[in-house]
Amino acid sequence: MNPRRRGTAAIITAAIASLLVAACGTSTNGNSSGGGGGTQTTLKIWDFSAEQVQFHKDAGAQFTKEHPNIKIEWRSITQADYMKTLPLAFQSNQAPDMFYWNATGLSELLDQKWIRPLSPDGTVPADFTKRWPDGSFLEGINMQDGKTYGFPFTENLYWGSGYMFLNKQVFQQAGLDVNHPPKTWTDLKNACAQIKAKTKAECIAAPTKGEDMQRIWYGLVSSVTTSSTDFFDYKTGKFNLTEPGQLKTFAFIQELKKAGYLAPGTNDKNFSRQQFAAGQAGIYFDGTWMLSVWDSQGFSSDNYVVAPRVDPDEGQTGAGGRTYDGNKYWVSSQTKHPDAAWTFIQWMTDPNGYFVQQYYKNAFGTLSYVDNQKMVTHPVLKQIMQIGAKPGYRVQLPEPLLKCPDIAKSKAYVNALTKTPDAEWEAMNEALVSGQSLASVGAAIVKQRQTALEEGLKQEAAGGLKVSMDCYTFPDWDTTKDYTSDMYKS
Known part of the structure; x- marks a missing residue:
């Protein structure tokens, strides 16, 4: 090994170890002494929602008030560090009792041996599942062999990426009206030209560092083509990074950059968000979660509006994709307190309980087990709901396992994705900096993923699973409309 690389690796390892120690703290994962001389279980929960730290602290205190024998220790780690720290915690047998994770699904988490069922015996009562719409608990999505491992946390109509935020001050300075936002790509370029000519601000604060580029990407591509966040087209059954709709969208982003309409530099999302909030940019593309992020920074909803993505x-020839998988919180396989975790989950998902009431009071988003029309009060979140509810803005993607139940046992798709993860974003970053065509940079990635999927399915079929590429192909689907449950029977 190169000595310099070895030294760098040692520094990184030490840094992650330091993060793990800080996250774990000094308390044990056993019982700790509670007030009044009794025993009190400490339930450790980890996530990366920095803007929710105070909310989680308050929620934990309220839960303990109602359940004195259980103390909540809820820790938030920055997202980039979290993606390194949590795997290290499992490797060193220091994992929390519950954790937030949406980077991979049920199959991968079971393979990694990170999770156990929600309840101690693996079953959940009907009075728990009835909090969600029918079809929310599915084998292979949050259930395996009849045991329930996850629950939909965020709903998938309003919650998600693909919204355009406009800074009122910048628009006013440019002589533009936020109540008449850009609707087309030409409108966007014209607005950018005016912002550049009449203000000192950049037009679009667009992070382009690593996967943070997804902010502007989903703000544009979802009007062009409908695909999963894995760059997979369920109509054709192909990974589609280099398909015409994707190439067209990326070429437009390159055009914006060349015209000077993207803020200069290879910035991460935090820098771009602060740039927008400081009035240094007029437009920022992102998701529902931004309301609470900016509220926590003191940038109130009086200063910006939200608008639909531009077509x-x-x-419009595409839509944002909705999936059945809104599962975010999981019970760790390493927990010694499954009863306490189950008690907390039931409390957390009480539609009329403290957690829900405060979640909406703080405008953190929309939950899948709550009447959002009734609960939402934040003015911008109401705007988002109006946008998201428009027919065709988001559509339900086909679900292969509903067509082929054996997909729940298949590893082919997961294995195809684990080959050079984040390669699509890396290809975009490279093409944007170099000015190359995304087709040339991304061709090898698409070929690698497609070959892995097709060969993996063939091997599994030879081993007895009823799987094939047909399970991932829905040629008759109108990609601007929901793929509904009755279509699997046709």
Whole structure:
């Protein structure tokens, strides 16, 4: 090994170890002494929602008030560090009792041996599942062999990426009206030209560092083509990074950059968000979660509005994808307190309980087990709901396992994705900096993923699973409309 690389690796390892110690603290994962001389279980929960730290502290205190024998220790780690620290915690047998994770699904988490069922015996009562719409608990999504491992946390109509935020001050300085936002790609370029000409601000604060580029990407591509966040097209059954709709969208982003309409530099999302909030940029593309992020920074909703994503000039030809998998919180396989975790989960998902009431009071988003029309009061979140509810803004993606139940046992798709993870974002970053065509930079990635999927399915079929590429292909689907449950029977 190169000595310099070895030294760098040692520094990184030490840094992660330091983070793990800080996150774990000094308390044990056993019982700790509670007030009044009794015993009190400490339930450790980890996530990366920095803007929710005070809310989680308050929620934990309220839960303990109602359940004195259980203390909540809720820790938030920055997202980049969290993605390194949590795996290290499992490797060193220091994992929390519950954790937030949406980077991979049920199959991968079971393979990694990170999770156990929600309840101590693996079953959940009907009075728990009835909090969610029918079809929310599915084998292979949050259930395996009849045991329930997850629950939908965020709903998937309003919650998600693909919204355009406009800074009122910058728009006013440019002589633009936030109540008449850009609707097409040409409108966007014209607004950018005016912002550049009449203000000192950049037009679009667009992070382009690593996967943070997804902010502007989903703000544009979802009007062009409908695909999963894995760059997979369920209509054709192909990984589609280099398909025409994707290439068209990326070429437009390159055009914006060349015209000077993207803020200069290879910035991360935090820098771009602060740039927008400081009035240094007029437009920022992102998701529902931004309301609470900016509220926590003192940038109130009086200073910005939210608008729909912009369509290509010829009109909308795609939509944002909705999936069945809104599962975010999991019970750790290493917990010694499954009863306490189950008690907390039931409390957390009480539609009329403290957690829900405060979650909406703080405008953190929309939950899947709550009447959002009734609960939402934040003015911008109401705007988001109006946008998201528009027919065709988001559509339900087909779910292969509903077509082929054996997909729940298949590893082919997961294995295809684990080959050079984040390669699509890396290819975009490279092409944006170099000015190359995304087709040339991304071709090898698409070929690698497609070959892995097809060969993996063939091997599994030879081993007895009823799987094939047909399970991932829905040629008759109108990609601007929901793929509904009755379509699997046709």
